[in-house]
Amino acid sequence: MAGNSTKPLRVGVVKFASCDGCQLGFLDLGPALLEIGVKYHIIEFGEASSNRTPDGPFDVLFVEGSISTDEQARHIRRMRDRTGVLVTIGACATSGGIQALRAWAGNDGGIAGFIDAVYAMPEYIDTLATATPVADHVDVDAELRGCPIDTRQLVELLTATAIGRRPQLSSEAVCVECKRAGRVCVMVARGEPCLGPIISNGCDALCPGMARGCYGCFGPRESANGDSLAGWFADSLDLDDAAVAATFAGFTAWSPELRAVIDARGGPPGMRAAPASGSGKAANSKGGAA
Amino acid sequence: MIDLTARAWLAREDLDRLIALLREDGRKVVGPTIHDSAIVYDEVTSSADLPTGVTDEQGPGRYRIARDGNGSSGHAFDFASSPMSWKSHTYPAAVPISRATRKGETVVYEEVKHDSPRMAYLGVRACDIAALHIHDDVLAGGPYIDEDYADRRGKAFIVAVECAMPSATCFCASMGTGPEVSWGFDVALTELDDGFVVKAGTEAGERFLERLHLDEASSIQAHAAAGVGVEARARMSKQLGVTTEGLKDRLVAELESPGWDEIAERCLACTNCTMACPTCFCTDVKQSSDLLGTQTTGERHWASCFTLDFARVAHGNFRPKVKDRYRQWLTHKFSTWVDQFGTYGCVGCGRCITWCPVGIDVRKSLQAVAPVRAPTIGSEKPVPVSANPGRYSIGTIADLWPENRNVYTLLLKDLPEAVCCGVPGQFLMLDLPGFSAVPISVSRYREGEIYLTVRTEGSTTKAITSLHPGSQIGLRGPVGRGWPIEEGFGRDVVIVAGGIGLPPLRPLVDQIFKRRGHFGRVRLFYGARTPNDLLFMEEIKSWAARDDITVAVTVDRAQVGAWSGAVGVVTHLFDREPIDGGHTTAYVCGPEKMMTATANSLAGRGILPEHIFLSMERHMQCGIGLCGHCQMGKNFVCKDGPVFSRRELGESLDVEGL
Numbered sequence: 001m002a003g004n005s006t007k008p009l010r011v012g013v014v015k016f017a018s019c020d021g022c023q024l025g026f027l028d029l030g031p032a033l034l035e036i037g038v039k040y041h042i043i044e045f046g047e048a049s050s051n052r053t054p055d056g057p058f059d060v061l062f063v064e065g066s067i068s069t070d071e072q073a074r075h076i077r078r079m080r081d082r083t084g085v086l087v088t089i090g091a092c093a094t095s096g097g098i099q100a101l102r103a104w105a106g107n108d109g110g111i112a113g114f115i116d117a118v119y120a121m122p123e124y125i126d127t128l129a130t131a132t133p134v135a136d137h138v139d140v141d142a143e144l145r146g147c148p149i150d151t152r153q154l155v156e157l158l159t160a161t162a163i164g165r166r167p168q169l170s171s172e173a174v175c176v177e178c179k180r181a182g183r184v185c186v187m188v189a190r191g192e193p194c195l196g197p198i199i200s201n202g203c204d205a206l207c208p209g210m211a212r213g214c215y216g217c218f219g220p221r222e223s224a225n226g227d228s229l230a231g232w233f234a235d236s237l238d239l240d241d242a243a244v245a246a247t248f249a250g251f252t253a254w255s256p257e258l259r260a261v262i263d264a265r266g267g268p269p270g271m272r273a274a275p276a277s278g279s280g281k282a283a284n285s286k287g288g289a290a
Numbered sequence: 291m292i293d294l295t296a297r298a299w300l301a302r303e304d305l306d307r308l309i310a311l312l313r314e315d316g317r318k319v320v321g322p323t324i325h326d327s328a329i330v331y332d333e334v335t336s337s338a339d340l341p342t343g344v345t346d347e348q349g350p351g352r353y354r355i356a357r358d359g360n361g362s363s364g365h366a367f368d369f370a371s372s373p374m375s376w377k378s379h380t381y382p383a384a385v386p387i388s389r390a391t392r393k394g395e396t397v398v399y400e401e402v403k404h405d406s407p408r409m410a411y412l413g414v415r416a417c418d419i420a421a422l423h424i425h426d427d428v429l430a431g432g433p434y435i436d437e438d439y440a441d442r443r444g445k446a447f448i449v450a451v452e453c454a455m456p457s458a459t460c461f462c463a464s465m466g467t468g469p470e471v472s473w474g475f476d477v478a479l480t481e482l483d484d485g486f487v488v489k490a491g492t493e494a495g496e497r498f499l500e501r502l503h504l505d506e507a508s509s510i511q512a513h514a515a516a517g518v519g520v521e522a523r524a525r526m527s528k529q530l531g532v533t534t535e536g537l538k539d540r541l542v543a544e545l546e547s548p549g550w551d552e553i554a555e556r557c558l559a560c561t562n563c564t565m566a567c568p569t570c571f572c573t574d575v576k577q578s579s580d581l582l583g584t585q586t587t588g589e590r591h592w593a594s595c596f597t598l599d600f601a602r603v604a605h606g607n608f609r610p611k612v613k614d615r616y617r618q619w620l621t622h623k624f625s626t627w628v629d630q631f632g633t634y635g636c637v638g639c640g641r642c643i644t645w646c647p648v649g650i651d652v653r654k655s656l657q658a659v660a661p662v663r664a665p666t667i668g669s670e671k672p673v674p675v676s677a678n679p680g681r682y683s684i685g686t687i688a689d690l691w692p693e694n695r696n697v698y699t700l701l702l703k704d705l706p707e708a709v710c711c712g713v714p715g716q717f718l719m720l721d722l723p724g725f726s727a728v729p730i731s732v733s734r735y736r737e738g739e740i741y742l743t744v745r746t747e748g749s750t751t752k753a754i755t756s757l758h759p760g761s762q763i764g765l766r767g768p769v770g771r772g773w774p775i776e777e778g779f780g781r782d783v784v785i786v787a788g789g790i791g792l793p794p795l796r797p798l799v800d801q802i803f804k805r806r807g808h809f810g811r812v813r814l815f816y817g818a819r820t821p822n823d824l825l826f827m828e829e830i831k832s833w834a835a836r837d838d839i840t841v842a843v844t845v846d847r848a849q850v851g852a853w854s855g856a857v858g859v860v861t862h863l864f865d866r867e868p869i870d871g872g873h874t875t876a877y878v879c880g881p882e883k884m885m886t887a888t889a890n891s892l893a894g895r896g897i898l899p900e901h902i903f904l905s906m907e908r909h910m911q912c913g914i915g916l917c918g919h920c921q922m923g924k925n926f927v928c929k930d931g932p933v934f935s936r937r938e939l940g941e942s943l944d945v946e947g948l
Binding site: 032039163170172184191194196198222225228229 | 378576577592644
């Protein structure tokens with residue numbers, strides 16, 4: 001691991017299938033961006049600088065985006081070989097992102113139907129039928145969740161890595177942030193479906209703070225009990241299967257915990273359940289997806 | 291010394307004077323306000339900030355505010371627990387506790403001063419006062435003291451307001467912390483329509499009230515104020531509570547109970563219960579530093595035993611499963627807290643129930659995991675006397691009266707103590723020398739006396755019901771297995787009686803009323819052949835007038851004009867009733883065909899066979915399973931029953947001639 005070396009660490013920030021929003025998290029660091037120069041030497045960051053060293057090697061590599069083409073799958077393996085600490089950033093890299101929903105198209109004429117519907121010249125498009133998290137392809141050392149990532153978590157990770165301690169990235173529920181902030185639960189007090197209880201915090205409970213339910217962009221936390229929460233949505237908030245599935249089918253839909261609930265409720269709205277698994281990860285058994 | 295009996299009168303329009311006076315003293319006044327669709331504690335600058343005419347409705351996993359229908363009450367404090375407790379102010383979610391500088395090999399700590407503002411808490415309930423005192427013990431009771439807490443608590447002026455509207459999730463009465471405000475306040479208010487009855491609880495409170503120059507409350511006002519707590523308590527007594535008797539030991543004896551797994555299936559480990567709890571005090575310290583690790587700040591955060599990291603050590607985790615974490619929480623609240631601090635860690639405010647996103651009810655959890663096993667009529671249940679055939683004790687018939695043309699009730703007195711210590715559903719073997727002994731169900735237990743209700747069928751019962759008051763009679767028992775009342779704890783109860791089946795159920799009804807808080811909805815359905823066959827009708831009418839039980843009566847047939855009630859079989863009474871089968875326990879007694887039909891009908895409504903209990907009738911002579919007469923399938927009805935669950939009876943109920 002990085003640690004207390006005096007030499008600045010060679011850092012890269014790269015992207016795959018994604019919107020670039022998480023990389024902006026680095027630019028949003030503000031004054032801290034200048035300070036990190038003491039410990040970090042950014043040698044590759046296409047979003048920010050045309051002075052590039054795309055092949056590294058890197059002490060720390062931040063990876064945004066999911067893997068959605070064969071070329072990307074080969075490229076991430078190549079990058080892994082040239083990297084010390086690999087950190088995935090954002091919902092796309094950590095759980096596939098919104099584009100991972102394409103996996104459910106498998107039963108509906110497949111990805112080709114999507115390509116035909118979207119692109120004027122589909123023959124130029126070369127893509128996998130899935131968009132999968134980086135961890136499905138190579139070993140990942142740390143994750144920063146969210147859509148986009150939270151700048152404070154980025155600072156914590158950079159600081160901890162610079163000092164050589166374990167970053168304090170919690171696996172607590174979003175609820176913890178709501179309660180610490182004294183916010184009234186939107187689900188209990190207003191019947192708003194909220195994924196907060198099963199989703200990792202780190203966002204400072206941004207959406208519940210705006211009087212709406214959490215839509216899960218930080219992905220499932222440890223012990224995420226999607227079945228119980230989905231059952232409550234259905235039984236007590238009167239959501240039908242499609243509405244429950246829609247609530248779960250957001251930016252981290254492809255994470256095993258959420259996927260299991262979505263499949264058990266008939267798949268994302270407009271698509272079908274039980275997609276052909278393209279990720280190599282087994283579906284979460286407790287969801288009863290079959 | 292302060293005069294704890296003095297009562298002053300604060301007119302409603304003078305409430306602003308009270309708030310202003312608190313503010314004049316340099317205090318920030320925090321009280322109920324409306325934010326985010328809830329009544330939350332926040333800064334109050336005048337009575338206009340208060341939730342006047344607004345109340346709350348709470349249930350497991352559900353909270354709504356509601357406008358007072360016609361705005362007639364105009365009360366400002368007609369609500370139950372707030373979403374968050376006063377802990378948010380006395381023990382905030384994040385408090386800086388250390389600052390350090392590390393340069394080279396040198397470490398320097400800078401003292402963090404805890405200098406909180408002076409506060410006045412307006413609208414504190416009895417449960418929350420108890421919670422503050424629990425925190426006083428835990429955080430400031432020594433030998434180590436949380437300085438920030440001690441600072442905040444020492445500067446707080448408590449204006450309590452008597453709770454008038456406990457919600458469905460409240461159970462302070464069970465925990466012995468409320469609803470009446472009786473201590474731990476500087477000033478306490480009781481809200482009436484046009485103002486407040488006020489009392490002081492400390493010298494500081496007394497001095498404060500002197501400065502308000504209030505008139506003495508009239509005796510009518512003081513009397514009305516006293517009624518507020520009484521009404522709140524009565525309201526809560528009809529709700530589910532917690533049986534604290536022996537709870538501490540019961541709970542730790544059940545560490546391996548399968549009940550934990552069942553709860554864990556629903557539990558989200560989201561921490562809402564612990565965060566909303568006014569006594570949960572666990573914290574983490576989170577260190578943050580600059581990039582070089584030179585300047586470090588340590589902040590104390592609310593933590594929760596429900597998070598994975600809470601019990602994590604370098605090489606693993608002591609409580610990896612959600613079940614482990616729930617068990618840690620519940621056993622701490624209701625058992626090990628007592629060992630540590632001498633009180634329960636729960637005050638019955640109900641926040642953990644309301645704010646659980648999936649509505650897990652701690653009252654039900656306790657009953658599921660650590661049920662009260664034996665009905666505790668006496669602490670040590672005496673062994674029934676004279677159970678053996680031939681060995682009788684003697685009772686005296688104190689009174690005897692007809693219930694209808696062929697059913698009589700005998701009141702027996704001068705009884706051995708053990709006879710009166712039976713449980714509902716047990717029976718006595720009644721013996722009039724010269725006649726064969728007969729089994730008779732106990733239709734009521736009283737201190738030192740029992741009621742037996744007998745239908746005159748054969749020669750023995752005819753002889754017994756012909757006796758005069760003062761006559762003695764031989765008896766054995768009570769024997770047999772009675773109604774498992776504890777199977778109804780925490781659940782809705784349906785009681786179905788047919789004809790002479792009502793008397794064995796009456797002691798059960800008595801017990802349910804006695805412990806009404808342990809049950810959900812209670813309903814009694816009673817049917818008889820004709821209006822003349824109905825028993826205990828005067829009493830049934832008095833039950834029907836109560837609001838904590840629903841009663842419905844039907845007859846199979848009636849002459850025109852003689853009966854204005856329902857006609858039809860008893861199952862028709864609940865065919866259209868909403869029954870939550872998964873959470874209902876049924877007790878059924880009557881003719882066997884009626885019981886079979888009822889059990890089938892209830893099973894069709896989702897009640898599991900293990901939650902349907904029937905009292906069987908067979909020929910019983912010895913009453914202790916030795917004579918063989920009453921065998922029914924694999925059971926002796928006298929010894930193994932007469933009460934069985936539908937599951938225990940299995941096919942034997944459906945087989946004719948068994």
